[in-house]
Amino acid sequence: DNAFSLHTFAPLTHFSGLKSVSLSTFCISLLDDDALGSIVKSWPRLEYLDLGTDNFWKTPPKITFRGLVTVLSSCPHLSGLGLVFDAKKVAPPTAEKPGGGVCNTNITSLWVGCSPIEQPLQVAVALSAVLPCLDMIEVESPEHRRLDAVARQTKWEEVLKYINVHTLIRRQEGLRV
Numbered sequence: 781d782n783a784f785s786l787h788t789f790a791p792l793t794h795f796s797g798l799k800s801v802s803l804s805t806f807c808i809s810l811l812d813d814d815a816l817g818s819i820v821k822s823w824p825r826l827e828y829l830d831l832g833t834d835n836f837w838k839t840p841p842k843i844t845f846r847g848l849v850t851v852l853s854s855c856p857h858l859s860g861l862g863l864v865f866d867a868k869k870v871a872p873p874t875a876e877k878p879g880g881g882v883c884n885t886n887i888t889s890l891w892v893g894c895s896p897i898e899q900p901l902q903v904a905v906a907l908s909a910v911l912p913c914l915d916m917i918e919v920e921s922p923e924h925r926r927l928d929a930v931a932r933q934t935k936w937e938e939v940l941k942y943i944n945v946h947t948l949i950r951r952q953e954g955l956r957v
Contacts, residue, residue, distance in 0.1 A: 783807040783839060786815040793822035800828040804862055804891075808832040809839035813847035817854065826855040830862030833893030836920060836929075837864070840896060844869045845906055849879045852910055858884060862891030862918075868898045870906045879910035889916040897935045904942030912950070914943055 784806050792798070801823070808831045811819075820826065829851065832841070843865040852858065871878075890911065897903055907914060917940045919933045 783810040783837070785810045786818060789815075789819045793819060796822055797825055798823045799825055799857075801826065802828065802830045804830040804832065804834040804893075806832060807835070807837045807839065808843070808864060809837050809841050811847075812842040813844055813850060816843055816847045817850040820851050820854040823855060825857060827857050828860040829855065829858060830860070830891060832864040833862040833891045833918075834921060836894045841866050845871075845878075845903075849882050849910055852879070852884045853882045856884070857886070859886040860889070861887050862893065864893040864895050867892070867895050867903045870899065870902045872899075872902055873905045877909050878906040882910050884911055885913050887911050888913050889918065890914055891918040892936060894920045894929075894932065895936075897932060897939070900935045900938035901942055904939045904946065907939065908943045908946045912947070914940075915947075916940070 784803070792801070808816075811831075820829070823829075841864045843863065845865065845867070848863060848865055851861065851863065890907070917936050919936050920929060
């Protein structure tokens with residue numbers, strides 16, 4: 781994989797007024813949560829971000845749910861998000877709200893590309909907390925699918941089903957969605 785590093789993004793961080801960054805065809809597997817945080821904190825006006833979602837990368841992503849939360853907290857105007865992240869590292873649900881209270885109600889669709897995932901319920905609980913209006917999750921493009929893609933897609937579909945149930949319950953209870 782020809783992966784982008786923090787150094788690759790350094791020149792772009794000088795453009796604090798950026799509203800859209802689309803680098804979906806580039807591998808971001810070398811970026812970790814801290815590097816991603818350093819990048820997106822430079823773009824507070826960002827409305828659209830898509831990083832690495834178009835292809836399968838041999839190198840698994842280092843970005844975790846914590847990195848996704850950092851993107852959401854650093855870019856409050858974000859309404860479109862595509863991010864490959866390691867969803868296998870989402871912590872099991874606890875009484876504490878996932879994401880530390882970070883919440884983006886603008887995003888209704890999330891592009892996850894080939895993001896690895898193991899526990900759909902855990903991921904759904906976490907995503908539902910930080911993206912309460914999420915109603916669509918897009919996975920990798922069919923032309924880039926590998927043998928494990930069907931299992932990955934099935935798990936991401938389960939995430940969306942759990943989120944939809946959670947959203948329905950919140951609406952029935954009259955809570956903010």
